[in-house]
Amino acid sequence: xxxxxxTASRTSTEHxxxxxxxxxxxxxxxxxxxxxxxxxxxxxxxxxxxxxxVGARVMYGASMLYLLAAVLxxxxxxxxxxxxxxxxxxxxxxxxxxxxxxxxxxxxxxPLGVLMFGLSVLALGQVLTxxxxxxxxxxx
Numbered sequence: 001x002x003x004x005x006x007t008a009s010r011t012s013t014e015h016x017x018x019x020x021x022x023x024x025x026x027x028x029x030x031x032x033x034x035x036x037x038x039x040x041x042x043x044x045x046x047x048x049x050x051x052x053x054v055g056a057r058v059m060y061g062a063s064m065l066y067l068l069a070a071v072l073x074x075x076x077x078x079x080x081x082x083x084x085x086x087x088x089x090x091x092x093x094x095x096x097x098x099x100x101x102x103x104x105x106x107x108x109x110x111p112l113g114v115l116m117f118g119l120s121v122l123a124l125g126q127v128l129t130x131x132x133x134x135x136x137x138x139x140x
Contacts (some may be wrong), residue, residue: 017073021083022127024069028062028090029120035059035113056098063087063094086123090116 035055041048057091070087074080100109125131 001054003036017069017075018127021066021069021073024062024066024125025120025124028059028066029117029124031055031059032113032120037115039110039113056101060094060098063091064090067091072082085117088124116125 035052038048038052038055044053067084067087068091070084074084093112097109097112098114100112
C-alpha cells in the first residue's frame with residue numbers, strides 16, 4: 001500500500017525539522033556559554049567544579065541532540081548532508097573536549113572551548129538566517 005506525501009505535509013515536516021535544529025543549536029550554544037562561566041567559578045568557588053561537571057554533561061548531550069536534529073531536518077528535504085557532517089564534527093570536538101577536561105589539560109581544553117563556542121554561534125547564525133543548504137528546497 002503506497003503512502004502519498006503532499007506538499008503541505010512535506011513543508012510542515014521540513015519546518016518542524018528546522019525548528020528542532022534551531023532549538024538544538026541554541027541549547028548547545030547556551031550550554032557552551034554556561035561552561036565558560038563555570039570555568040571561571042572553578043577558580044573562585046567550591047561549587048564551580050560541580051557546576052562545570054554538570055554543564056559538561058549537558059553540553060555533550062546537546063551536541064548529540066544537535067546531530068539528531070540535523071539528521072531529522074536533512075532527511076525529509078533530501079538536501080545537502082553538510083549540516084549533518086557539521087553536527088558530527090561538533091560531536092567529535094565535544095568528545096575531545098571531554099577527554100581534555102578529564103585529563104586536566106587546560107592548555108588545550110580552554111582554547112578548544114573557545115573554538116567550539118565560536119563554531120556553535122556560527123552554526124546558530126546560519127540556521128536562524130536559513131543559510132544552511134538543507135533548507136534550500138533543491139538537491140545539491
